[in-house]
Amino acid sequence: MAMTTLVLGLVLGGTYALLALGLTLQYGIARIMNLAYGEVTLLAAFVLVFLFQSAGLSPLASILLIGPAGYLMGSLLYSVMMRPLVKRAEGKPGKLEVDSILATFGLLFVLQGVMLVLFGANFTSISYLDQGVDVFGVSVALNRLIAFAICLVAGLSLVMLLARSRWGLILRAVALTPGSAPLVGIDVNKVSRQGFALGTALASIGGASVAMYQTFSANDGVVFTMKALIIVIMGGVGNVAGALAAGFALGLVETFVATMFDPGLTLAATFAIFLIVLIWRPQGLFGRRS
Amino acid sequence: MIRLVFGLLALALLVIVPLFVSEYELGLMIGMATYVALASAWALFSGHTNYISLATVAFYGTGAYTVAVLNESLPYPAVILCAGLIGAAMALLVGLSTLRLSGIYFVIFTFGLAELVRQLITWYEVTITGTLGRYIFLDLTARDIYWQMLALVVVSIGLTAWINRSRLGLALRAIGDDEVVAAHSGIPLARTKLIAFTLSATLITLVGAVASPRWVYVEPLIVFNPTVSFLTVIMALLGGANRLWGPLVGAIPLFLLFEWLSVNFPDTYPIFLGLMFIAVVFVLPNGIIAGLDNLRASLKGSKS
Numbered sequence: 338m339a340m341t342t343l344v345l346g347l348v349l350g351g352t353y354a355l356l357a358l359g360l361t362l363q364y365g366i367a368r369i370m371n372l373a374y375g376e377v378t379l380l381a382a383f384v385l386v387f388l389f390q391s392a393g394l395s396p397l398a399s400i401l402l403i404g405p406a407g408y409l410m411g412s413l414l415y416s417v418m419m420r421p422l423v424k425r426a427e428g429k430p431g432k433l434e435v436d437s438i439l440a441t442f443g444l445l446f447v448l449q450g451v452m453l454v455l456f457g458a459n460f461t462s463i464s465y466l467d468q469g470v471d472v473f474g475v476s477v478a479l480n481r482l483i484a485f486a487i488c489l490v491a492g493l494s495l496v497m498l499l500a501r502s503r504w505g506l507i508l509r510a511v512a513l514t515p516g517s518a519p520l521v522g523i524d525v526n527k528v529s530r531q532g533f534a535l536g537t538a539l540a541s542i543g544g545a546s547v548a549m550y551q552t553f554s555a556n557d558g559v560v561f562t563m564k565a566l567i568i569v570i571m572g573g574v575g576n577v578a579g580a581l582a583a584g585f586a587l588g589l590v591e592t593f594v595a596t597m598f599d600p601g602l603t604l605a606a607t608f609a610i611f612l613i614v615l616i617w618r619p620q621g622l623f624g625r626r627s
Numbered sequence: 628m629i630r631l632v633f634g635l636l637a638l639a640l641l642v643i644v645p646l647f648v649s650e651y652e653l654g655l656m657i658g659m660a661t662y663v664a665l666a667s668a669w670a671l672f673s674g675h676t677n678y679i680s681l682a683t684v685a686f687y688g689t690g691a692y693t694v695a696v697l698n699e700s701l702p703y704p705a706v707i708l709c710a711g712l713i714g715a716a717m718a719l720l721v722g723l724s725t726l727r728l729s730g731i732y733f734v735i736f737t738f739g740l741a742e743l744v745r746q747l748i749t750w751y752e753v754t755i756t757g758t759l760g761r762y763i764f765l766d767l768t769a770r771d772i773y774w775q776m777l778a779l780v781v782v783s784i785g786l787t788a789w790i791n792r793s794r795l796g797l798a799l800r801a802i803g804d805d806e807v808v809a810a811h812s813g814i815p816l817a818r819t820k821l822i823a824f825t826l827s828a829t830l831i832t833l834v835g836a837v838a839s840p841r842w843v844y845v846e847p848l849i850v851f852n853p854t855v856s857f858l859t860v861i862m863a864l865l866g867g868a869n870r871l872w873g874p875l876v877g878a879i880p881l882f883l884l885f886e887w888l889s890v891n892f893p894d895t896y897p898i899f900l901g902l903m904f905i906a907v908v909f910v911l912p913n914g915i916i917a918g919l920d921n922l923r924a925s926l927k928g929s930k931s
Binding site for chain 1: 736747898900904
């Protein structure tokens with residue numbers, strides 16, 4: 338029983354960690370608190386199901402399409418919608434936070450409405466590679482393992498990108514001190530757009546991998562956003578390693594609560610953790626006190 | 628003095644109007660009063676502080692559900708009192724854990740609060756009591772509900788007017804302008820925010836409680852509808868959340884538009900509303916009233 342919880346929890350945690358990474362990129366680099374994040378995730382999930390059911394495209398192949406498509410969509414969204422807000426908020430501290438929260442709150446309803454019209458309000462799922470595979474004595478559906486592998490690959494390549502490449506260095510510079518970055522010739526606007534787009538791409542990949550093993554509906558976006566936000570805060574805002582660790586921790590706790598108590602209490606468990614973190618360490622479990 | 632007399636006359640008119648209108652029109656007036664009360668109560672806290680609360684429906688739904696649970700075991704005034712107390716306790720809990728920290732924690736917490744309360748109630752009803760969904764049998768006519776809602780509107784706007792002139796209002800405005808400066812001038816940040824948030828949330832809970840008999844049948848999915856939170860915020864913003872009459876100015880046209888859209892475009896109205904919300908944030912960030920003031924000022928400027 339304990340082993341089942343551990344394995345299933347880690348697999349779920351992989352998806353959460355990836356979703357939280359995307360959100361922390363958007364907030365850390367582009368300074369946009371994106372409340373429509375979960376809707377973007379769901380949109381990718383619906384696209385995967387649509388491609389699978391109507392075109393017969395293998396989910397693995399569609400993820401290769403959905404990731405870059407997410408990047409383009411994020412880039413476009415930033416240029417059209419976020420950039421004017423950033424420009425308007427220049428020199429007014431706190432203004433961008435309020436504006437971005439309100440604007441993405443509106444976007445949440447637009448995307449949700451579009452999904453309800455296109456795909457309906459019913460629960461959706463696909464059956465894809467759902468035979469069991471033995472992992473440390475626990476039977477796990479193959480689709481979950483593949484989803485986990487995808488999250489692991491996407492998450493680790495992002496960590497490597499940020500830590501080792503020149504682009505990662507530039508992204509980190511903007512995240513750390515957006516005011517000084519222009520002094521060394523960094524185009525903050527461009528980098529913010531890239532950070533936002535990268536976050537959207539991760540949300541899309543996360544959503545597509547969710548669609549491979551989970552049932553979902555067009556109304557679930559808020560829950561995804563909420564979980565990603567809580568993981569980001571638990572890990573410390575902008576802290577990549579923290580988001581990864583907190584994502585796995587949340588996956589474990591949720592699976593534990595769902596198997597030991599009741600699946601209806603998972604969100605309550607998430608909130609309980611959030612409250613404890615807020616009261617005990619508001620800077621995040623791995624964050625430093627500023 | 629003239630303004631006060633004028634205001635009382637308008638209020639008296641609003642009180643007697645339901646005696647002369649049809650059932651359908653009365654329904655519309657209850658809806659308008661509900662949203663004016665919600666938007667005004669929301670703006671009581673969020674208007675000056677810029678702390679965006681996305682939890683309106685968490686409190687509204689709690690009020691409605693409290694009535695659904697208690698309506699057969701307690702007399703009506705006691706039920707309403709209980710709803711208010713539960714709302715206040717919930718607001719204190721949320722406020723105490725998030726309002727001492729940076730504003731973003733508050734937003735995130737309130738964002739998920741409605742979903743949390745809904746899931747908790749659903750879980751409790753399904754596993755402990757074994758019944759999901761309750762009936763409200765109260766001997767109240769639509770007119771009674773309208774008058775009660777009108778009273779809540781008067782209380783919300785009156786309380787806002789009073790707070791705006793009191794030290795509390797000054798403190799809230801200072802917090803909205805710059806929290807660090809406010810703290811250095813000796814304003815107790817956490818306490819000020821907590822008082823205003825609790826007042827606002829309690830009023831919202833009461834609105835839910837008063838509105839609930841209109842449903843007759845209540846279940847968590849019905850009363851915790853996120854559209855209510857969304858509409859409240861957009862109405863207050865459209866009129867101008869930091870103006871006394873702003874929420875009222877925003878709520879009435881948007882409520883009528885919402886009714887029209889939901890009748891004529893039942894499937895696509897969330898998209899329209901979302902786009903409108905974005906438009907308000909972009910075009911009228913300070914609301915209609917401030918926009919009119921600016922227009923008047925620029926007209927005067929061009930004349931002289």
